[in-house]
Amino acid sequence: MPNETVPPQDPRALLRRHGLRCTAGRLRIMFLLRSSGQHLTPAEICTQLTRKGSGRHSTTVYRSLEALTAVGVLHAVPGPGPTRYGMSDEPHHHVACQRCGHVADLPSDPLADAVARIEQLTGLRPGTSGSLLLYGLCAACGD
The missing domain is CATH 1.10.10.10 (Winged helix-like DNA-binding domain superfamily/Winged helix DNA-binding domain)
Incomplete structure (x- = not known):
């Protein structure tokens, strides 16, 4: 192993x-x-x-x-x-808790359609890193 x-x-x-x-x-x-x-x-x-x-x-x-x-x-x-x-070898996006700052990875592949739609609606696209950053509340802070 x-x-x-x-x-x-x-x-x-x-x-x-x-x-x-x-x-x-x-x-x-x-x-x-x-x-x-x-x-x-x-x-x-x-x-x-x-x-x-x-x-x-x-x-x-x-x-x-x-x-x-x-x-x-x-x-x-x-x-x-x-x-x-x-540090990651895989392309991915991020979600961050706007209260505590916890960050989690989101794989890019399952979000390809959503990212394309966001770009279509807003004109915004992933930056040079290829990553989007989304804010919300994590499970611990959302209660």
């Missing part, structure tokens, strides 16, 4: 392909986001790295997140609240 915490692509090769240095901090962030399966804030990333014994200064984490997002290794999902970062 394959180790589910290891990205399907070699992270070192992925960084090199995008012209980034392969640093321990970047690798730890990539593994953390992949293994968590969640979109995390920079503060949550710092906290979890510290818990795992590989803490990094928050400035280093922010710089790594910016670099990884700029080349498309990670994606950023803006507020409400702090930006959250995620």
Whole structure:
């Protein structure tokens, strides 16, 4: 059985392909986001790295997140609240709770018709990341 915490692509090769240095901090962030399966804030990333014994200064984490997002290794999902970062090999959209900020992925394929209809009605289309962001209330906040 394959180790589910290891990205399907070699992270070192992925960084090199995008012209980034392969640093321990970047690798730890990539593994953390992949293994968590969640979109995390920079503060949550710092906290979890510290818990795992590989803490990094928050400035280093922010710089790594910016670099990884700029080349498309990670994606950023803006507020409400702090930006959250995620990692996925599959094209997808996002839903975000407008109260607590929780972010969840939505697969692109089942939404292709809806995305086309949104573009037809509004002229809006997915941005350069290919993702739409929808806001609402999660189950915990909607009660």
